[in-house]
Amino acid sequence: MNAIERPPCTRALERSLARKTLFGRDVPGASCHIHPGGRRSSRRKRRKLRTPRALVLLLTILSACYESYPLLDFEDEDPRADAGLPPRDSGVDGDGNGGTDEDETDTPDPDTPPDCAKASARFITNIVDFEFGPGQNHNQESGFPHALYGPPRANDTNSVVSLGNGGFVIVEFENNIIVDGPGPDFIVFENPVPHFVELATVSVSNDLITWHEFPCTAAQDGPDYGSCAGVGIVRSHPDNGIDPLDPTVAGGDAFDLADINVAEARYVRIQDREDLVGPAGVFDLDAVAIVNARCP
């Protein structure tokens, strides 16, 4: 019986015979025929052939995609870039020491006291994050973010920026921190024109992770607005002598950290009430002022 006339060896018998000779060479006197080239060697060849084919196919697809969209510029579609703001945090805390990696370059040294001496440190000096909603876009292009900085400007519609329905903004005050002192601790200025009630929910945080919310429980038509921003008319303007840091005369909506059992806060988030809509249903932010600062 020659090699071709013998039946193929079983896998177990083939392995046994392979110890005595090379794959692909029949053992004289064996009752079966060893698979030419051996099973293992043929598998290895198939693996070697598949890898370069897959790479060539992947590179071909990537090349075709790039050639189809060579002029696509994502930065042009990013409102954060247009407003001169840094990219949104990734939420990644690579070294596990709290906060996100992007925040850490901005984290103040705890041994350095906040600079509260400047009058500007009582008002918004930086936009940490934002997202505009639909419906209204007043001053989003030309006024944001600088219109939100500094003191309120009563009756000046150019000093406010619409958040859009459901939109939000997170603000901070250079190195200053809001603390729970006597009475109201900060004021949110929204409404420069009488008879417009456009409501938002106000929250505070020290780390941008844990937020404490003032209960904005307003219904569509009031009259009980709860602890919402956007109710009180703005009275103060740099030209009229009304103190923007005095809650009894400044106007706007004052908030007391004691009402939500918070001792201090570095960030304020203001978010339009998405469920309240209509002509007067979108919040326009003018300014935020710290009444009780850590080192006034």
Ligand SMILES: [Ca+2]
């Ligand atoms: Ca207080």
Ligand SMILES: [Ca+2]
């Ligand atoms: Ca709304």
